Amino acid sequence: xxxxxxxxxxxxxxxxxxxxxxxxxxxxxxxxxxxxxxxxxxxxxxxxxxxxxxxxxxxxxxxxxxxxxxxxxxxxxxxxxxxxxxxxxxxxxxxxxxxxxxxxxxxxxxxxxxxxxxxxxxxxxxxxxxxxxxxxxxxxxxxxxxxxxxxxxxxxxxxxxxxxxxxxxxxxxxxxxxxxxxxxxxxxxxxxxxxxxxxxxxxxxxxxxxxxxxxxxxxxxxxxxxxxxxxxxxxxxxxxxxxxxxxxxxxxxxxxxxxxxxxxxxxxxxxxxxxxxxxxxxxxxxxxxxxxxxxxxxxxxxxxxxxxxxxxxxxxxxxxxxxxxxxxxxxxxx
Ligand code: KG4
Ligand code: ZN
Numbered sequence: 364x365x366x367x368x369x370x371x372x373x374x375x376x377x378x379x380x381x382x383x384x385x386x387x388x389x390x391x392x393x394x395x396x397x398x399x400x401x402x403x404x405x406x407x408x409x410x411x412x413x414x415x416x417x418x419x420x421x422x423x424x425x426x427x428x429x430x431x432x433x434x435x436x437x438x439x440x441x442x443x444x445x446x447x448x449x450x451x452x453x454x455x456x457x458x459x460x461x462x463x464x465x466x467x468x469x470x471x472x473x474x475x476x477x478x479x480x481x482x483x484x485x486x487x488x489x490x491x492x493x494x495x496x497x498x499x500x501x502x503x504x505x506x507x508x509x510x511x512x513x514x515x516x517x518x519x520x521x522x523x524x525x526x527x528x529x530x531x532x533x534x535x536x537x538x539x540x541x542x543x544x545x546x547x548x549x550x551x552x553x554x555x556x557x558x559x560x561x562x563x564x565x566x567x568x569x570x571x572x573x574x575x576x577x578x579x580x581x582x583x584x585x586x587x588x589x590x591x592x593x594x595x596x597x598x599x600x601x602x603x604x605x606x607x608x609x610x611x612x613x614x615x616x617x618x619x620x621x622x623x624x625x626x627x628x629x630x631x632x633x634x635x636x637x638x639x640x641x642x643x644x645x646x647x648x649x650x651x652x653x654x655x656x657x658x659x660x661x662x663x664x665x666x667x668x669x670x671x672x673x674x675x676x677x678x679x680x681x682x683x684x685x686x687x688x689x690x691x692x693x694x695x696x697x
Contacts, residue, residue, distance in 0.1 A: 365384055365385055365435075365437075365565040366384065366385050366386075366437050366438075366676070366679060367382065367383075367384050367431055367436050367437050367438075368382070368383045368384075368436070368437065368438045368439070368440050368470070368473075368672055368676060368679065369381075369382060369422065369425065369426065369436050369439050369440070369461070369672075370382075370383060370437075370439075370440040370441070370669075370671040370672030370675055371418070371422065371439070371440065371441045371442070371454045371458050371668055371669045371671065372441075372442045372454065372474075372477075372666055372668040372670075372671045373414045373418065373441075373442060373450050373451060373453050373454030373455075373457075374442045374444070374445070374447065374450055374454075374474050374666065375405060375446055375447060375450060375500065375501075375600055376395070376396040376399055376405045376410050376413075376450075376666075377393055377394070377395050377396070377455075377665065377666040377667070378393075378394045378396070378413070378414050378417035378418055378421050378544055379391065379392060379393040379394070379421065379666065379667050379668035379669075379671075380392050380418075380422045380424070380425035380426075380668050380671040381425055381667070381668035381669045381671065382425050382426065382429035382431050382672065383440075383672030383673060383675065383676050384429070384431075384667075385676075386673070386676045386677075387439050388484045388669040388672050388673055389428075389429040389431075390425055390428050390429055390669075391662055391663070391667050391668060392421050392424045392425045392428070392668070393421075393662070393666075393667055393668075394417040394420075396409075396410060396413040396414075396417075398413060399540055400539045400540050401530045401539075402540070403534055403539070403540045404530070404540050405447070405540075405561060407447045407448075407449050407450065408449060409552060410447055410449065410450045411447070411449035411450055411452070411453055414450055414453035414454065415453050418453060418454065418457050422457070423628050424430070424684055425668070427455040428527055432477060433465060434465075436461075436465060436467055437457045437467055437468075437679075438467055438468045438469070438675065438679055438684065439459075439461045439462045439463075439465075439467065439468075439469055439470070440458070440469075440472050440671055440674075440675030440678075441454045441455050441457075441458035441459075441469070441471065441472065441671070442454055442472055442474050442477070442670060442671055443455065443471035443472060443473065443474075443685070443689070443691055443692055443695055444473065444474065444691055444692035444693055444694065444695025445473075445474055445475065445501065445692065445693055445694055445695045446474055446501075446691075446693060447693065448474025448691060448693045451691035451692075451693060452691050455689075455691045457691070459681055459687055459689075461694075462666050462687065463687055467577065468679075468684035468685075469684060469685045469686070469687060469689065470675040470678050470679060470683070470684055471685040471689050472671045472674045472675055472678065472684060473674070473695055473697065474634075474666075474671075475497055475499075475502055475504065475697060476512075476514060476674060476696075476697070477670040477671050477673070478497055478499065478632040478633045478670060479495045479497060479506060479508060479514065479630070479632050480511060480670060480673050480674045480677065481632055481663040481664075481667075481669065481670035481673060482495075482630050482632065482657050482659060483511070483673055483677075484659070484663055484670065484673050485659070485660060485663070486629070487657065489508075489628050489630055489655075489656075489657045490628065491497055491508060491509055491510055492507060492508060492509045492615070492624075492626050492628075493508050493626060493628035493629065493657070494506070494507055494508070494517075494620055494621065494624060494626050494629050494630070495508055495629075495630040495631070495632050496613060496617050496629070496630070496631045496632070496636075497631075497632045497633045498524070498525050498526060498613065498627065498632070498633045498634070498635035498636055498641075499524060499526050499633035499634045499635060500526035500527060500530065500541070500543075500629065500634055501524050501526070501527070502519070502520070502524050502526060502633065503519060503524045503525045503526075503570050503572070503613075504516050504519040504520075504697075505517050505518035505519070505521040505568050505615055505616060505617060505620045507620075507624055507626070508630075510676075511677040512516045512677055512678065512681055512683075514697070515522065516687075517568055517620060517623075517624070517696050518567065518568025518569050518570070518616055518620060519568075519569060519570065519624035520569070520570040520571065520572055520625045521565065521569055521570065521571050522571055522573035523571075523572040523573045523575070523576075524572065525570070525609055525612075525613060525635055526541075526543055526634055527572065528572040528575045528576065528609055529542060529543035529546055529606075529609065529635065529638075530542045530543055531575075531576040531579075532546065532575065532579045532605050533545055533546050535576070535579060535580050535583055535593065536594050536598070536602075540681050543594045543634070543635060543638065544637070545602075546602045546605065546606055547606065547637075547638050547639055547640065549598050549599050549603075550599065550602040550603040550606045550639075550640060551599075551603075551605030551608075551639065552599040552603075553598075553599030553600040553601070553602055554600045554603055554604070555602070555603040555604055555606065555607035555640075556598075556604070556607070557597075557600040557603070557604050558582070558600065558605075559604070559606035559608075560575075560579065560582065560604070560605065560611070561574075561578050563575070563595065563612075567619075568614060568616050568619060568620050569625070570612065570613075572578035572609075572612075575605075577609075577611070579605060583601075595656075601650055602614075603640075606638070606640045607640065607668075610638070610640050610641050610644050613641065614644055614645075614648065617629060617648075618648070618652070621652070621654065627652070627653065627654045627655065628654070628656075628657070629645065629648075629649075629654050629655070629656050629657070630656070630657035630658075631645060631656075631657075631658055631659075632659065632663045632664070633664065634664060634666065636658065636659065636664045637661055637664040642658050645658065648678075656677060667696075686693065
């Protein structure tokens with residue numbers, strides 16, 4: 364008998380559904396919420412309402428394109444946390460209703476673990492153990508992965524996430540939300556060595572990104588006093604330089620982690636792993652240091668239900684299902 368899982372992701376500002384059959388992700392339908400760009404960041408209440416509107420059509424499309432009907436489903440998986448409470452509630456309530464109506468099990472998935480297990484959707488797949496730099500709008504972690512469901516955080520940010528640093532710097536330059544992809548786009552034509560920013564040093568494998576925004580704001584203000592058109596005239600170089608700075612901060616700790624753990628398979632995951640500068644730097648390090656590196660395709664970097672389905676498959680095999688009384692956990696522990 365086939366194992367058919369419907370997976371739902373609704374932790375932030377993407378409503379997504381996917382069908383996973385026997386560990387193979389069949390599709391990955393994503394509705395991105397455009398409404399937030401007007402406000403310079405995700406507005407939680409608007410996100411919940413947009414999820415409510417999108418979830419029905421997105422699930423329907425995932426089932427239709429995979430050629431799956433309600434009676435084919437064996438389990439419903441949903442993102443249990445971490446994420447925005449209202450947004451998680453929409454996906455959770457939808458998943459629970461379906462599980463209740465169809466008398467099938469529910470699987471609660473951890474969003475950040477799913478970003479890591481996105482590496483098992485396509486070839487080439489890493490072997491255990493490997494290290495994963497997980498970088499998103501809410502998290503920055505170095506994780507040691509010993510098995511599908513056996514992972515340990517060995518380093519993390521003590522304040523802002525690196526995605527937040529990208530978005531905040533973009534906002535200071537007058538770019539709309541989310542600014543990370545725009546910094547990436549403009550950086551392609553810029554000189555990454557033109558502007559140098561101060562280092563923040565943290566002990567061990569931990570990070571700190573909260574000082575970046577203030578340092579960057581002071582830099583822009585100082586330059587704007589000399590030339591009010593500084594940002595417009597130097598956009599590409601500013602973007603390339605701040606991007607290089609953030610990537611260097613990330614990779615310095617990854618290099619340390621490789622030495623400390625004696626593991627030289629390195630993967631990246633999460634929204635910021637879509638960044639072309641980071642992807643290029645990882646490839647360079649792979650050649651220089653002899654690492655084996657793993658970079659997911661773009662659609663599995665940012666939030667998507669394919670990774671939720673993939674993770675649910677491993678949880679299903681381990682018998683890890685959730686009761687209908689289970690609740691969303693905005694601060695779900697790793
Ligand atoms: O994983 P994700 O889609 O959502 C969260 O779980 O947070 O990550 C979103 C973050 C945002 O901060 C966004 O600006 C950043 O990923 N991001 C990027 C790029 N694409 C997405 N940052 C830099 N360069 C990119 N190409
Ligand atoms: Zn994410």
